[in-house]
Amino acid sequence: MLQLIKLEMKKFNLGWYVKGALIATIILTALLCFGVSIALKENDLPMLAYQDVYVLIGANVRAIFIVFASVLIAKIVIEEYKNKTILVLFSYPVSRKKLIASKLMLITLLTFITMMLSNTIVAGLFSIINAYFPIVPFEITGNQFIGEITNIVLFAIASAGMSLIPLYFGMRNYSVPATIGSSLIVVAIACSYNPPFSLVTFIPFQLGLAAVGGAIAYFTIRNIENEDAI
Structure with missing residues (x-):
């Protein structure tokens, strides 16, 4: 499995993702510093404790x-x-389940790691x-x-799981717009920040969405041997 993940990384040359994550982290830090400063002056953003800062940072990073x-x-x-290049992969003497599982594992690991790093960097720079x-x-x-590291890890795990929810919508018609569009809906629901109560801090809800994402990945992998790739 590890070898398949390495091959996927070479195949798709994920340097663009690393650069995008770095740029997004820098821009988010600047926007948060500027935005929070303005919002507090206008009394539009109630912040009573340091936890509120980390919640806001975490919500934006996860989104x-x-x-x-x-x-x-x-x-x-x-x-x-969509391009039917998957047929070439399926012609290899490797289980379809392992091929798809390696792709989803790569996506989940990249999401978790970059989310953790970005959240830590933004929070550290803001401090x-x-x-x-x-x-x-x-x-x-x-x-x-x-003290916030535990929360960062826990929410990153949950978000990495729920990030697989768009897979369901994308696989229905092999639609890229549906995949990305559905992620915006997930973000609107899971990362809403509206003190004093926000779904973004309600861990049972976050873990529930992660379970949904995990279930989607499981059924996608389980049914792959019987599905027509064309």
């Missing part, structure tokens, strides 16, 4: 990389079916910038940041 994951799904899975140029009316310490 971005769920959409990124849908692009990966479209490129690595849906376009293979450093806030220390020198106060943005929020309270201090964000290193110990508070370390």
Whole structure:
């Protein structure tokens, strides 16, 4: 399986994804610093504690990389079916299930890792910038940041799972627009931030969506041997 994942990475040359993730992280940091500063001055964004900052950062990071994951799904899975290049893969003496599983595992791992790194970088940069140029009316310490690592990991796992939900819509008609469009719906539902109660912080709901994504991946892999790729 690991060898298949490596082959997929070479085949699709994922440098564009790494560059996109880096650019998105930098832009998000700048927008958050600027946006939060303006919103607080206008009293449009109630922030009472450092946890509110991390919730806002986490919501935006997860939203971005769920959409990124849908692009990966479209490129690595849906376009293979649409262009019928998947038939070449299925002609190899390798189980179809392993081939599709390797693709989905690659997407999930990339989403989880980049989401973790981006969330950590944005939160770290925001904390450093806030220390020198106060943005929020309270201090964000290193110990508070370390204390949030568990939440970052937990929500990244949940988001990596739910990022597979667009696979269902994309596979119905092998549609790239449906794949990416459905990810925006997932983001609108799962990453809504509306204090004092937000679905983005309700972990049972987040894990429920992750379970849905996992189920979609499971049934896609399970039924692949009996499906016509044309």
